[in-house]
Amino acid sequence: MAAGGAGRWFLLPGLAFLFTIDLIPLVYSAWVSFYNWWLIRPRDVRFVGLDNYVRLGVDPEFNRAVVVTTLFTAGAVALEFLAGLGLALLFAQPFRFLRPIRVLLLLPLFVVPVVGATMWRVIFHPEVGVLNHYLTTFGLGHPPWLSDPTWALVSITLVDAWRTIPFMFLVIYAGLEVLPAELFEAAAVDGASAWQSFRHITVPLLTYIMLLAVLIRGMDAFREFDIIFVLTGGGPGTATQTIQILNYRAFGLGHMGQANAIGIVTLVLVAVMCFVLMRAILRPRGAAQA
Amino acid sequence: MRTKTFFLVLALVLSSTASPVWAQQGKSITLSMLAGYKEDVLRASLPEFEKKTGIKVVVDASPFGDLYKKQLLSLSTGGRYDVLFMDEPWIAPLSEFLLPLNERMKSLDLADFVPTTVASGAFQGTQYAVPVDPNVQLLVYRKDLFEQKGLKPPATWDELVAAAKAFHDPSKQQYGIAITASSDIQTALYMLLAIWSYGGELVDNGRGSLNSAAGKKGGEVFLELLKFTPPNVKSYNFADVNKAIQLGQAAMAIQWASGARPMEDKTRSSVAGKLGYTLVPKAVRQTPMRGVWTIAVAKNSANQDAAWQFATWLSGKEFGQAAVKFPSATSAIHSPRFSVLKDAGTKATLPYADTLLASLQITKERPRLREYADIQENLRVTAGKLTAGELTLEAALKEIDAGTNRILGK
Structure with a gap:
C-alpha cells in the first residue's frame, strides 16, 4: 500500500510535464477559438462564443477540405499499410544483401519533408521533370501530375507514401521479427499453407502492432501539411486543399480565433477517427474472447 | 576645466537629441x-x-x-x-x-x-x-519571332489574343503566351490586370465589384488566353513563366519586371538578347499593375x-x-x-x-485597404477555382465579390 502511494508520486513529474506542454496550450487554444481576434486589429478583440465553429460548419470550403483530408488520409494510409506490410513480409525471408537493401529502404524517413516535397515538385515538373521524360520515352504519356485535380490528389498521396512506407515497414517488420517461430513450425507440421499461417497466426498476433502503425500514420496524414503545401499549395482549385492548408491560411492572415477553431475541430476529428478505428479493429477480437 | 565640462555636456545633449551617424x-x-x-x-x-x-x-x-x-x-x-x-x-x-x-x-x-x-x-x-x-507588370515578347511573322508587338488585349493564337503550335512545343493558371497569386493578378484594362474594379465604393460587364469581359479574355499557353500552366508559378520564356517555348509572357532580368541571362536563357519589352495591353485603359x-x-x-x-x-x-x-x-x-x-x-x-x-x-495600384491581404487571398483562391474548372466565370466573379464584401463587413 505504502509502495503504491509512493509510486503515485513518481507520476507527478510526468503529469506536470504533460500539463505544461499539452493541456495549457490546448485550453488556451480552445479559449482563443471563442474570440474574434484579427491580428491587424489588436484593439478589437471580441468574445463571439461559438461563432467561429458555426461559420466553419456552414462554410462549403471547410466542408470540402474535410472531405479532401479524409480522402487523402484514407488513400495514403491504405497504400502505406499495404506496401509496408508487403515489404515487411518480403524482408522477413532471408535473402542476399538483405541488410544494405533494408537500410536503403529506410532512407526517405531521414529526408526533411519540405526538402523531399521540393525534390518531387521538380521530378513532377511537366517540362523539365525526369518522371515525364522517362514516361514519354517509354510511350506511357505525360500525366499532368500537379495540374489536374485528380492527378494532384494522387501525386500528394504518392509522395506521402514514398516518405512514410518505410515507417510502416519498420514497425510491422519489428513485430514480425519477434513472433514465436514455434507457432509457424507447428502450423507447417499440421500442413497449413503460407496463406493460412499468415491469416491465422501472423495477422492475429500482429493486430495491435498494425493498429498502432495505422493510428500513428492516420493521425499524421490527417495533419499533413508540408508535402501538400510545397507540391500544390492546395490546388488546382481546391482539389488538394486540406484542413491544414485552410488552418495555415487563417493563421497567416492573422485570424487567430478562426485558426484556433480549425485546430480544435482537427483535434476532435482525429480523436473520433482513432476511436472509430480502434473500435472497428478491436471489437471483434474482444467479442470473440468473451 | 569648465570649458571641457561645457563641451562634454554639449556633446551628451547633442547625442541624445540628434542622431548623427556616429551616434x-x-x-x-x-x-x-x-x-x-x-x-x-x-x-x-x-x-x-x-x-x-x-x-x-x-x-x-x-x-x-x-x-x-x-x-x-x-x-x-x-x-x-x-x-x-x-x-x-x-x-x-x-x-x-x-x-x-x-x-x-x-x-x-x-x-x-x-x-x-x-x-x-x-x-x-x-x-x-x-x-x-x-x-510592374510588362509584356515580354520574342522580337525574332515577331519579325519573322512581320507582326508588331500587341498593344491591345484583342491583338494579344490574336498574336498568341498566331504563335501557338503545340506540335513544335511552341506556345503563344506564358502566364499562370494555378492557385498561385499570379493567376489572380493576371485576371485582375485584364479586368482592370476593361474598366472593372476589385473594390468600388467600398464593395466588391468584379461581377460587372467589364469584369466579365476581362475574365473572358483571360480565359481565352489560356487556350494558347503551355499545357501545364495549371501548375505554373512565377518562376515557371520565366522558364517557359527562357527555354524558348513561349512567344510572349506577361511578367513582373523583376522576372525579366533572368530572361536576359545568357547562361540561363536560350532567348537572351532576342526579347522585346512593352507596356501591358490596354482595352478601355492601360493599367500596368504596381x-x-x-x-x-x-x-x-x-x-x-x-x-x-x-x-x-x-x-x-x-x-x-x-x-x-x-x-x-x-x-x-x-x-x-x-x-x-x-x-x-x-x-x-x-x-x-x-x-x-x-x-x-x-501604373495602377491595388486597393489601399487595411483588409487588402484578405481580399487578395480570396481573389487568389477563387481565381484558382475558376482555372481548375470548379466554377464558371460568372460564379467566380460573384464568389469573389461575396468574399470581398464579407471581409469588408458589407
Whole structure:
C-alpha cells in the first residue's frame, strides 16, 4: 500500500510535464477559438462564443477540405499499410544483401519533408521533370501530375507514401521479427499453407502492432501539411486543399480565433477517427474472447 | 576645466537629441527580408553599409509565401524586427504597427523618386515606407519571332489574343503566351490586370465589384488566353513563366519586371538578347499593375534612427546602382530613382529599363485597404477555382465579390 502511494508520486513529474506542454496550450487554444481576434486589429478583440465553429460548419470550403483530408488520409494510409506490410513480409525471408537493401529502404524517413516535397515538385515538373521524360520515352504519356485535380490528389498521396512506407515497414517488420517461430513450425507440421499461417497466426498476433502503425500514420496524414503545401499549395482549385492548408491560411492572415477553431475541430476529428478505428479493429477480437 | 565640462555636456545633449551617424555606431538592427535573389543583392552590398555606419544588420529572410505572415505575427506580438522589407499591399494591413515617416521623408531627395513609387509606401495620407524596388507588370515578347511573322508587338488585349493564337503550335512545343493558371497569386493578378484594362474594379465604393460587364469581359479574355499557353500552366508559378520564356517555348509572357532580368541571362536563357519589352495591353485603359517593394520601420523598434538610416541607404542611389548591376539569377532589384533608371549603365544592363519607367509613370495600384491581404487571398483562391474548372466565370466573379464584401463587413 505504502509502495503504491509512493509510486503515485513518481507520476507527478510526468503529469506536470504533460500539463505544461499539452493541456495549457490546448485550453488556451480552445479559449482563443471563442474570440474574434484579427491580428491587424489588436484593439478589437471580441468574445463571439461559438461563432467561429458555426461559420466553419456552414462554410462549403471547410466542408470540402474535410472531405479532401479524409480522402487523402484514407488513400495514403491504405497504400502505406499495404506496401509496408508487403515489404515487411518480403524482408522477413532471408535473402542476399538483405541488410544494405533494408537500410536503403529506410532512407526517405531521414529526408526533411519540405526538402523531399521540393525534390518531387521538380521530378513532377511537366517540362523539365525526369518522371515525364522517362514516361514519354517509354510511350506511357505525360500525366499532368500537379495540374489536374485528380492527378494532384494522387501525386500528394504518392509522395506521402514514398516518405512514410518505410515507417510502416519498420514497425510491422519489428513485430514480425519477434513472433514465436514455434507457432509457424507447428502450423507447417499440421500442413497449413503460407496463406493460412499468415491469416491465422501472423495477422492475429500482429493486430495491435498494425493498429498502432495505422493510428500513428492516420493521425499524421490527417495533419499533413508540408508535402501538400510545397507540391500544390492546395490546388488546382481546391482539389488538394486540406484542413491544414485552410488552418495555415487563417493563421497567416492573422485570424487567430478562426485558426484556433480549425485546430480544435482537427483535434476532435482525429480523436473520433482513432476511436472509430480502434473500435472497428478491436471489437471483434474482444467479442470473440468473451 | 569648465570649458571641457561645457563641451562634454554639449556633446551628451547633442547625442541624445540628434542622431548623427556616429551616434548609431555599434547598434544592431534586425531586418525582415525576402529570401532569395533580393536577399543576395542586399547581402552583397551590406558590408559596405555596416562599415560606413557601424550599424550591424541581422537579416532574417523568408520566402515570399511566408513573409507577410511572419511580419504580421512579429509586429502584432511586439516582435523583434526593427526594419521590414515589405510588398506594398501589406502597408495598409500592417500600418498600425509601422512608424509614420512623413517628417523623416523630408530629408530625402524626393524629386529623384518616381512619384508612384513613393505613393506605394503611403496609406491614408501617412507615409509608412520608402520605395526600394519598384516592380510592374510588362509584356515580354520574342522580337525574332515577331519579325519573322512581320507582326508588331500587341498593344491591345484583342491583338494579344490574336498574336498568341498566331504563335501557338503545340506540335513544335511552341506556345503563344506564358502566364499562370494555378492557385498561385499570379493567376489572380493576371485576371485582375485584364479586368482592370476593361474598366472593372476589385473594390468600388467600398464593395466588391468584379461581377460587372467589364469584369466579365476581362475574365473572358483571360480565359481565352489560356487556350494558347503551355499545357501545364495549371501548375505554373512565377518562376515557371520565366522558364517557359527562357527555354524558348513561349512567344510572349506577361511578367513582373523583376522576372525579366533572368530572361536576359545568357547562361540561363536560350532567348537572351532576342526579347522585346512593352507596356501591358490596354482595352478601355492601360493599367500596368504596381508592386513596389518598400522598406518600413517598426513602430516599437528601439533603434528607429538606425533603422531609418538603413532605410535611406537601401532606397538610395548608390545601392540602386549596385543592385541593377548585380548578376542575375532568378529575379532582380531595380531602383525607384529617376537618376538610376535613366542612367546609361542601367539601360545597358536592363534592356527593359525604359518600359519599366514608362509603366511606372502610369501604373495602377491595388486597393489601399487595411483588409487588402484578405481580399487578395480570396481573389487568389477563387481565381484558382475558376482555372481548375470548379466554377464558371460568372460564379467566380460573384464568389469573389461575396468574399470581398464579407471581409469588408458589407
